[in-house]
Amino acid sequence: MAQAPVYSQGIYAGNPHAIHPENIQFHAQVLNHHNEPVVIVQPPVYQRTHAPPADPVPDYMGYSIFTTLFCCLCLGVAAIMCSSSARNANAAGRRAEAASSSQTALILNHIGVVVGFIIIVIYCLYGFHFKENYP
Template sequence: MDPSKSPSAPPSGWNAGEKAGMDQPPPYQDYSAGYNPAPGYPNQTGYPQGQPYGAPYQGQAQGPYPGQPAVTVQPTIYVAAGPLAQPLPDYLGYSIFTMLCCCLPLGVAALVFSVNTREANVSGNRPQAERSSRMARILNNTALGIGIVFIVLYLVLYITVFAVSR
């Protein structure tokens, strides 16, 4: 650095009037008062106009547009005409009876197939409903047969034990 030149003097060719406002911040532009950078177009900022900074928004509450009805969408259920339109029996009551009174393991399995039949009927899956209904009926009949056999064996054993003991 050349000591003959003082740091307070501007360099040669420097126009002091051109850069006079460099040490001050730029002037404030009020965007909330409806400043529109492109005349002829609506507000492009996406913010409400006329509100001071930090003030709560006083516009309409969010929701459906005024005057438009609310739309409720429900799932579509296809209904066939004729004999295929009737739902298949699910044997739910029969399954609960065989589970509680006859044979618990087969009754539980029949209950599962009964519920599967009901779900397949609701969803319209006819082949799955047929398979589950048939299996529920088979398991229920088997559980009922096993229950009847055990009850008959118990009665025979009970009668023979009391007949012998008297």
């Protein structure tokens, strides 16, 4: 078995495993008609993307954030999750799923606002009652 030559100058100096560029032989398929190397590039991969629909279903994300911050935390968080699901389904072009998630988010938001309003009214009435009875 032949030993690889050891080069004494340049970046190949002292490395017995270095292959000098002059010793590289190209396969006939990668040489052009001038015997110069040809760069072979893999063709690009095209991914199918779904265009968002022209008339997307509303996702009620703003309403969900309002419900979470000012009315009812647990129902608001559930509404945010449904709004996010509706937004993702809209982006993927799945209109039926987006409509279902949007409707669920709207219902949760309405219930959350009503529950929050009832809690605020009860709190105010309870506060006024104790303020009048216990000065």
